[in-house]
Amino acid sequence: MNISKITLSFLIGLLFTGLANFAYAQTEEYKLDGMTFGMPEAEVFTEDYDGPPVVGEYLTMLPNLKPLDYEGNKHHEVRIDIVAQEIEVADGVKYKAWTFGGTVPGPVLHVKEGDKITFVMKNRSDEEVTITEPTKEGSPFMQQVAENNFMKAQPGTMPMPHSMDFHAGTVAKDDKWRSISPGESIKFDWVANYPGSYIYHCGTPSVLMHTAMGQHGVVVVSPKDGYGTDYEVDKEFVVVQSEYYLKKGAGDLYQYDFEAAQSVNPSHVVFNGHQTILHDQPLEANAGDRVRLHVSNNGPSGTSSFHVIGAIFDRVWLEGHPFNEMRGMQTVLLGASSSATIDFIVPEEGKYILIDHEFADAEKGATGTLKAGPRK
Amino acid sequence: MKLLTNIASVATVLSRWTIMVALLSFAADIAWAQQNRVLVPSGSFHSVMPEVEGEAVKVNTFYLDVTAVTNEKFEKFLDQNKNWQPNEVPAVFTNKGYLKHWKEEGQRPDYEDVGRERPVTNVSWFAANAYCQWAGGRLPTLNEWEYSAQLMDFDSSTEINEFTTKLVSWYSSVDTKNIGEVGSTGIKTRVGVKDQFGLIMEWVEDFKPPVADELSLDCGTVGRMQQLGNAYSYAASIRYITRMSYNPRSSTSMIGFRCAYDDIDSKFKLEEEEL
Ligand SMILES: [Cu+2]
Numbered sequence: 001m002n003i004s005k006i007t008l009s010f011l012i013g014l015l016f017t018g019l020a021n022f023a024y025a026q027t028e029e030y031k032l033d034g035m036t037f038g039m040p041e042a043e044v045f046t047e048d049y050d051g052p053p054v055v056g057e058y059l060t061m062l063p064n065l066k067p068l069d070y071e072g073n074k075h076h077e078v079r080i081d082i083v084a085q086e087i088e089v090a091d092g093v094k095y096k097a098w099t100f101g102g103t104v105p106g107p108v109l110h111v112k113e114g115d116k117i118t119f120v121m122k123n124r125s126d127e128e129v130t131i132t133e134p135t136k137e138g139s140p141f142m143q144q145v146a147e148n149n150f151m152k153a154q155p156g157t158m159p160m161p162h163s164m165d166f167h168a169g170t171v172a173k174d175d176k177w178r179s180i181s182p183g184e185s186i187k188f189d190w191v192a193n194y195p196g197s198y199i200y201h202c203g204t205p206s207v208l209m210h211t212a213m214g215q216h217g218v219v220v221v222s223p224k225d226g227y228g229t230d231y232e233v234d235k236e237f238v239v240v241q242s243e244y245y246l247k248k249g250a251g252d253l254y255q256y257d258f259e260a261a262q263s264v265n266p267s268h269v270v271f272n273g274h275q276t277i278l279h280d281q282p283l284e285a286n287a288g289d290r291v292r293l294h295v296s297n298n299g300p301s302g303t304s305s306f307h308v309i310g311a312i313f314d315r316v317w318l319e320g321h322p323f324n325e326m327r328g329m330q331t332v333l334l335g336a337s338s339s340a341t342i343d344f345i346v347p348e349e350g351k352y353i354l355i356d357h358e359f360a361d362a363e364k365g366a367t368g369t370l371k372a373g374p375r376k
Numbered sequence: 377m378k379l380l381t382n383i384a385s386v387a388t389v390l391s392r393w394t395i396m397v398a399l400l401s402f403a404a405d406i407a408w409a410q411q412n413r414v415l416v417p418s419g420s421f422h423s424v425m426p427e428v429e430g431e432a433v434k435v436n437t438f439y440l441d442v443t444a445v446t447n448e449k450f451e452k453f454l455d456q457n458k459n460w461q462p463n464e465v466p467a468v469f470t471n472k473g474y475l476k477h478w479k480e481e482g483q484r485p486d487y488e489d490v491g492r493e494r495p496v497t498n499v500s501w502f503a504a505n506a507y508c509q510w511a512g513g514r515l516p517t518l519n520e521w522e523y524s525a526q527l528m529d530f531d532s533s534t535e536i537n538e539f540t541t542k543l544v545s546w547y548s549s550v551d552t553k554n555i556g557e558v559g560s561t562g563i564k565t566r567v568g569v570k571d572q573f574g575l576i577m578e579w580v581e582d583f584k585p586p587v588a589d590e591l592s593l594d595c596g597t598v599g600r601m602q603q604l605g606n607a608y609s610y611a612a613s614i615r616y617i618t619r620m621s622y623n624p625r626s627s628t629s630m631i632g633f634r635c636a637y638d639d640i641d642s643k644f645k646l647e648e649e650e651l
Binding site: 046048095096126157158159160161179180181182183184204205206209213247249253255256257258259 | 618623
């Protein structure tokens with residue numbers, strides 16, 4: 001009797017310790033070096049949500065970056081749903097993209113170092129979601145896509161499991177970055193501990209295929225104390241380089257070229273998701289302006305020797321961290337998933353070509369234009 | 377099966393004429409079975425997932441549907457099992473997507489739209505399971521399904537490469553609104569099982585199998601899958617990963633199923649013995 005009593009309470013004790021340990025491991029927030037770690041466990045659930053696929057104040061379409069207009073830190077509620085979308089990435093080249101939010105790359109998220117983000121994502125890959133109709137809700141991103149549908153996005157379906165991997169987040173990947181099936185949603189918190197520009201992408205295997213199919217984007221985390229030249233910056237843009245591996249399918253659509261992706265032989269290398277968008281809609285500035293570019297190479301596999309013809313980079317912060325400052329650079333070498341925040345002074349009126357100085361990639365599309373007006 | 381045994385034993389004391397009738401009805405049954413199901417002989421296969429080490433997996437003889445279950449067959453199942461109709465089925469067995477493409481009144485299939493002979497999709501694992509039980513079988517196990525899928529012959533490595541490329545492209549371009557009819561892929565195993573690739577994805581009995589202890593197949597599981605030079609390696613890895621991410625209530629426009637059977641051969645055996 002005694003023994004069994006002891007055993008029972010011992011077991012109950014064990015159970016509680018076990019639970020407590022588990023809870024501790026999952027929810028206890030802690031600080032190190034002024035940074036926040038230890039997020040609650042991700043929630044996976046089903047919801048009836050059929051609203052705008054992108055929700056949040058600071059989410060914009062490339063090359064826009066919504067300025068941060070708040071003091072101190074903010075808690076962001078952000079939604080980026082997964083939707084399949086038929087999009088055009090070069091003249092006449094359409095494919096059924098796997099996307100975050102409906103475009104490739106997905107929306108740019110702008111937060112500040114130390115901000116907390118509560119992120120929700122529904123896997124709507126089995127739903128036809130229209131992203132191009134004007135909506136009052138959602139984010140500036142939704143409005144921008146409705147006004148400027150240069151990818152000619154059309155809803156499609158392509159049910160697959162997907163996940164979200166924010167490089168800007170520091171969490172346990174087997175919890176927060178887990179794959180969810182079509183119809184499911186995931187919700188988790190993360191804190192933007194490090195300043196810089198970070199890619200996000202789908203981490204579901206084959207991660208090469210998922211990223212190449214279009215599931216990537218950028219989070220810009222502005223440093224809480226800024227960069228040294230902030231007060232002089234006139235224009236600020238986000239430029240994302242990435243590759244497509246496409247070949248003609250049976251109908252009009254292109255499809256994923258497995259062999260080309262395996263051998264890193266892209267069909268298109270692009271800025272901001274489209275082969276000519278940065279020429280069709282050049283970045284604009286004036287002579288004498290200090291232009292800031294957040295340049296991210298989202299890959300999935302290529303490198304970029306980013307250069308602006310006619311300019312020298314006055315300041316370069318590798319990965320966008322203010323401590324990683326370099327000066328006077330002609331090109332910045334970006335491996336896959338690397339970024340830099342780059343300041344340069346526009347010397348005079350004219351056209352400046354943004355280019356991957358690996359010319360084979362430039363000839364596949366990795367170029368763009370900055371059009372400079374006269375000095376004001 | 378019980379019924380058949382009874383008839384057969386009774387038959388010995390009945391007139392010759394009765395026996396003939398009994399045999400004729402067997403023959404019709406067997407013909408139907410042979411058309412729709414084929415014997416997959418026992419054997420073994422090595423997992424295409426390089427993470428799975430050790431001995432080849434042995435698989436016993438089983439029967440497998442030649443094609444996936446069609447919309448028409450599934451409707452027949454619903455006729456006889458009202459509790460699986462979309463408006464009756466308990467929410468624990470499906471999610472909202474269950475048969476969502478059957479838009480007719482009372483959620484019946486509009487065959488103009490979904491096709492009689494197209495594979496049924498938007499069915500949960502629970503529903504697929506119930507169907508196969510009703511049909512006198514069960515869902516194939518993961519190993520049975522994968523083993524069957526490997527029973528294909530290629531003439532050259534070029535052919536294998538072409539097949540792989542085609543398969544992986546298929547994953548990136550399925551038009552779930554216009555899925556072909558069963559049997560339409562032209563892809564057929566050595567024993568006659570059709571469309572295991574290139575039409576839909578299919579439920580297996582152990583829908584969320586542990587592939588290997590150390591392999592979670594979540595974010596960060598990359599590579600290693602492409603190195604085998606095996607026609608199925610890459611496509612199979614996508615299948616395994618997809619399976620891992622689904623739960624038994626999931627129903628999407630890309631997942632259907634076919635059934636396996638252990639003892640359909642009893643009909644054949646019976647026939648041999650009694651004759
Ligand atoms: Cu994905």
